[in-house]
Amino acid sequence: MLTTLLILLPLVAALVVWAAPLPREATAALAVLVALVEVVLWAVALAGFDFGSSALQDSAQHEWFSDLGVQYLVGFYGFSLWLAGLTVVLGAAAIGYGAWAGRERSRAYFGLMLFLVGAVVGVFASQDLLLFYVFFEAMLIPIYVLVGVWGGPNRVSATVTFVIYTMAGSLLMLASIVAFGLSQGTFSLIEAGTSGNDWIFLGFTAAFAVKAPLLPFHGWLRAAYTESPPEVAALLSGVVSKAAVFGFVWIVLPHFPGPVDDWRTLLLVLAAGGLVYGSLLAFRQPDVRGVVAYSSMGQMGLITLGIFATNDLGLDGAVLHSVSHGLVSAAMFLLAGMLIERTGTDRFDRLGGLAKGRPALATLVMTVGMFTLAVPGSSNFAGEFAILAGVFDRGWGYAAVGAAAIVLAAMYTLRLVSAILHRARGEAVRDEARDLGIAELALVVPLVALLLALSVWPAAISERSFPGDAPAATISEAAP
Amino acid sequence: MILGASIATPRVDWLALSPALALLAASTICLLGAVLVPALARRAFSATVAGAGFVTAGVLAAFVFDRSPEQTLLIAESMTRDRLAALAQVVLAAAGLLAVLVSWGDRRRDHVGEYYALVAAAGGGMLFFVSAENLMTLFLGLEWFSIALYILTALDTHRKASLEAGLKYLIVGSFGSAILLFGSALTYGATGELGFNAIREAPGADEPLFVVGLALILAGLAFKASVAPFHMWTPDVYQGAPTAVTAFMSAATKAAALVVTLRVLVTAFPEQAEIWSVAVAVLAVASLVIGNLAALVQKDVKRMLAYSSVSQAGFMLIAIAANTPLGGRALLFYLIPYGAASLGAFAVVAARERELERPVTLTTMEGYGWERPFYGVAMWVFMLGFAGFPLTGGMIGKFYVFSAAYEAGWWWLVVIGVIATAVSIYYYLAVVRAMFMRPVSARADLAVAGGSPPMDPALSAAIGAAVAVTVGTFFFVEPLVELAKDAVASLPF
Numbered sequence: 001m002l003t004t005l006l007i008l009l010p011l012v013a014a015l016v017v018w019a020a021p022l023p024r025e026a027t028a029a030l031a032v033l034v035a036l037v038e039v040v041l042w043a044v045a046l047a048g049f050d051f052g053s054s055a056l057q058d059s060a061q062h063e064w065f066s067d068l069g070v071q072y073l074v075g076f077y078g079f080s081l082w083l084a085g086l087t088v089v090l091g092a093a094a095i096g097y098g099a100w101a102g103r104e105r106s107r108a109y110f111g112l113m114l115f116l117v118g119a120v121v122g123v124f125a126s127q128d129l130l131l132f133y134v135f136f137e138a139m140l141i142p143i144y145v146l147v148g149v150w151g152g153p154n155r156v157s158a159t160v161t162f163v164i165y166t167m168a169g170s171l172l173m174l175a176s177i178v179a180f181g182l183s184q185g186t187f188s189l190i191e192a193g194t195s196g197n198d199w200i201f202l203g204f205t206a207a208f209a210v211k212a213p214l215l216p217f218h219g220w221l222r223a224a225y226t227e228s229p230p231e232v233a234a235l236l237s238g239v240v241s242k243a244a245v246f247g248f249v250w251i252v253l254p255h256f257p258g259p260v261d262d263w264r265t266l267l268l269v270l271a272a273g274g275l276v277y278g279s280l281l282a283f284r285q286p287d288v289r290g291v292v293a294y295s296s297m298g299q300m301g302l303i304t305l306g307i308f309a310t311n312d313l314g315l316d317g318a319v320l321h322s323v324s325h326g327l328v329s330a331a332m333f334l335l336a337g338m339l340i341e342r343t344g345t346d347r348f349d350r351l352g353g354l355a356k357g358r359p360a361l362a363t364l365v366m367t368v369g370m371f372t373l374a375v376p377g378s379s380n381f382a383g384e385f386a387i388l389a390g391v392f393d394r395g396w397g398y399a400a401v402g403a404a405a406i407v408l409a410a411m412y413t414l415r416l417v418s419a420i421l422h423r424a425r426g427e428a429v430r431d432e433a434r435d436l437g438i439a440e441l442a443l444v445v446p447l448v449a450l451l452l453a454l455s456v457w458p459a460a461i462s463e464r465s466f467p468g469d470a471p472a473a474t475i476s477e478a479a480p
Numbered sequence: 481m482i483l484g485a486s487i488a489t490p491r492v493d494w495l496a497l498s499p500a501l502a503l504l505a506a507s508t509i510c511l512l513g514a515v516l517v518p519a520l521a522r523r524a525f526s527a528t529v530a531g532a533g534f535v536t537a538g539v540l541a542a543f544v545f546d547r548s549p550e551q552t553l554l555i556a557e558s559m560t561r562d563r564l565a566a567l568a569q570v571v572l573a574a575a576g577l578l579a580v581l582v583s584w585g586d587r588r589r590d591h592v593g594e595y596y597a598l599v600a601a602a603g604g605g606m607l608f609f610v611s612a613e614n615l616m617t618l619f620l621g622l623e624w625f626s627i628a629l630y631i632l633t634a635l636d637t638h639r640k641a642s643l644e645a646g647l648k649y650l651i652v653g654s655f656g657s658a659i660l661l662f663g664s665a666l667t668y669g670a671t672g673e674l675g676f677n678a679i680r681e682a683p684g685a686d687e688p689l690f691v692v693g694l695a696l697i698l699a700g701l702a703f704k705a706s707v708a709p710f711h712m713w714t715p716d717v718y719q720g721a722p723t724a725v726t727a728f729m730s731a732a733t734k735a736a737a738l739v740v741t742l743r744v745l746v747t748a749f750p751e752q753a754e755i756w757s758v759a760v761a762v763l764a765v766a767s768l769v770i771g772n773l774a775a776l777v778q779k780d781v782k783r784m785l786a787y788s789s790v791s792q793a794g795f796m797l798i799a800i801a802a803n804t805p806l807g808g809r810a811l812l813f814y815l816i817p818y819g820a821a822s823l824g825a826f827a828v829v830a831a832r833e834r835e836l837e838r839p840v841t842l843t844t845m846e847g848y849g850w851e852r853p854f855y856g857v858a859m860w861v862f863m864l865g866f867a868g869f870p871l872t873g874g875m876i877g878k879f880y881v882f883s884a885a886y887e888a889g890w891w892w893l894v895v896i897g898v899i900a901t902a903v904s905i906y907y908y909l910a911v912v913r914a915m916f917m918r919p920v921s922a923r924a925d926l927a928v929a930g931g932s933p934p935m936d937p938a939l940s941a942a943i944g945a946a947v948a949v950t951v952g953t954f955f956f957v958e959p960l961v962e963l964a965k966d967a968v969a970s971l972p973f
Contacts (some may be wrong), residue, residue, distance in 0.1 A: 067961045
């Protein structure tokens with residue numbers, strides 16, 4: 001019931017926002033309120049969650065069409081509850097940012113944002129393959145319009161590329177869902193067994209590889225992340241990409257153990273390649289959002305390394321790092337948006353010297369930067385460490401590449417921080433560009449606070465993602 | 481000598497014929513109205529009568545559906561009374577009703593009575609067509625609704641495009657009918673039978689004549705369903721015909737032709753399934769490829785939708801090629817959201833056309849979504865429905881079609897269908913892009929012709945109903961599939 005509520009509340013609120021002729025302030029207030037209620041609902045779910053149990057919790061079931069055995073089946077496991085939590089928190093921050101920035105056509109805008117949050121929560125909650133596909137695709141609709149209407153000057157071509165890439169991946173997944181579901185006799189992820197069919201496996205993997213994105217499938221990434229409004233980019237890199245994590249962990253690993261073994265080397269190489277290549281590209285970007293976009297690609301590669309290590313350390317680290325990376329990249333995108341509001345640009349050659357007289361901005365950019373480069377002691381460091389330790393089992397080379405990429409992360413992050421805050425004052429930086437205000441702090445500080453909390457206690461997630469102490473065993477047992 | 485040897489008159493099951501007869505009656509009354517009712521009240525009168533005819537036909541067909549758990553053959557086995565026919569009739573009647581609603585706002589000055597009479601007559605012909613049980617009634621039904629549509633297409637005599645479209649449709653359509661007739665003759669020659677059930681049981685199935693007959697019948701039906709490579713008339717006719725007529729044709733003609741194709745192939749030619757299922761699969765691929773590629777480059781929205789309807793026919797043919805009960809269900813399910821989205825999309829085009837009084841292209845759609853949010857969002861829903869996005873029945877339809885193909889072992893058809901869907905997204909979203917992602921047009925040439933158009937509640941109701949069906953078929957799959965299951969049970973799978 002709680003899960004259904006978590007999914008439906010934003011969707012219904014979206015319909016209300018679209019239909020009710022409210023003025024702009026009221027619409028924004030309603031959307032923010034719903035987003036906050038959503039966080040509270042999730043906290044209630046968290047409070048009542050039994051992390052020791054390996055059963056589906058807060059589940060709800062309803063027949064959809066029995067002809068092919070498709071049903072509405074939702075619920076949470078430990079790791080998916082964390083991903084859903086990331087979604088509702090970032091959703092609230094992004095909607096709050098939209099309210100702060102005063103988006104045009106507010107009813108359409110806030111409705112779409114709420115719809116997106118509901119759809120992403122649905123992705124992490126679904127336990128039926130077709131339902132998963134429904135939410136996976138439903139995410140695309142609001143993203144398409146949000147980028148296409150409220151985005152930057154090249155928004156139209158960005159949306160076309162994004163939609164074609166992701167749809168190509170997800171339609172291959174639809175073919176795989178048909179084949180897998182019919183051959184298993186059920187579409188339920190809980191009842192379905194394992195399959196050794198490489199083609200079906202590849203269909204699923206393609207969809208998630210595009211969504212993440214892994215190395216050769218990242219063509220949509222830069223345009224989509226930089227042409228989006230910053231808060232939409234925050235959701236895209238923070239939570240939408242995590243749909244790939246859910247898919248890899250809960251669909252691919254348990255149901256295709258044979259093909260995962262056969263293709264593991266390729267996937268690990270692509271993931272490691274993405275990590276290095278994304279980090280190198282991030283180092284070459286001329287603007288804040290470009291850096292965060294490619295850094296995101298690199299970090300998703302790292303997370304994928306942890307997933308396909310398929311051992312306890314790797315999986316625990318992947319979930320922890322998914323949450324930390326989501327918080328970090330969302331905070332970075334929101335900060336980039338605030339910079340753009342002040343200076344009209346996020347290009348490094350026109351910025352610089354912003355630290356002087358703007359302590360709050362400087363502190364936040366610096367802090368988030370430290371998390372991005374995974375300074376020891378941070379939750380990102382904990383996650384990366386667990387992933388690298390996990391993937392070390394599969395070959396020391398992956399771990400070495402991963403460690404090298406962390407150095408690259410330090411390079412591009414420090415370049416970003418110094419280009420914004422230090423150096424000579426950029427031409428776009430005027431005296432009127434003030435420090436962050438209360439409203440802006442209220443958006444970013446909670447994200448940083450959560451990161452700090454996770455740094456103090458990373459085990460909150462890494463020890464509570466999979467029941468018992470052995471995620472790899474849990475996953476292989478998930479398929480009967 | 482027995483002089484009074486009675487001439488056996490067949491027993492007539494009037495209930496089974498009543499849906500078609502209701503529309504025939506409506507058509508007659510409209511024609512009378514064209515003469516007797518004063519010009520001022522003529523539009524209201526004819527539209528009401530035609531609408532009432534479609535409602536009556538739909539209700540009667542639903543009643544027949546309820547009362548016909550078993551197939552019975554009527555009138556010397558020339559007609560059938562079964563649930564497949566009845567379900568198709570309900571769908572067609574609903575499409576007709578929506579078409580009447582879309583037509584209401586047409587600023588048509590002359591031929592008002594005739595227009596609605598022809599719409600009702602075309603509807604009646606389709607209802608007759610889907611309950612045909614032998615090759616003779618099949619041809620009769622086909623010609624009945626086709627002739628009405630030829631005239632409807634050319635009815636806007638002041639527009640050259642309309643006349644041209646009517647002529648093209650007449651020539652190409654007659655060619656298709658002739659092919660169907662030729663195929664029927666060859667089949668009759670090979671088996672000596674006309675009835676679908678009788679053909680199945682007749683000897684002589686090995687003759688080459690018979691197979692040629694089958695091929696020609698399939699081709700004839702493919703003309704009507706605008707299946708590639710028999711689709712060349714479609715873009716011109718869809719573009720030239722009055723938009724309300726196009727809306728009706730795109731939903732109803734295709735539905736009727738595909739349901740009949742399924743019935744003929746499965747009932748009369750099960751022995752040749754290995755031949756025709758490959759042929760149908762090839763036609764499906766041709767439609768998907770040609771329809772999609774041609775739609776990609778269209779600027780005129782009606783032409784784009786015409787090519788899109790070719791590619792949609794490809795998806796539905798995949799379901800027929802499966803040659804399984806699941807395939808039958810997939811086809812019947814797919815038709816419902818497809819028909820609603822198609823009618824609705826042309827209705828939105830009609831709305832824009834009436835504002836601008838010139839053709840609707842992607843350029844003239846710019847900013848329309850923000851100007852008329854209801855029509856804009858509705859159009860968006862229809863495009864998502866065509867493209868198979870979630871929260872529309874189009875997605876469930878595609879899922880069913882792919883499931884049917886996979887179950888029948890046609891996995892490569894699934895792959896082609898998936899690729900075709902991915903390509904189609906480009907042109908479906910082009911409409912959304914034009915409507916929402918370009919600035920609201922400040923161009924003087926996009927000013928509304930003759931001032932702000934009057935409210936058209938009938939058109940809005942039609943579009944609203946189409947949205948409700950497109951979205952509703954996503955949520956209420958189970959009841960529809962149950963209906964489709966009952967309907968398919970009347971076929972000898």
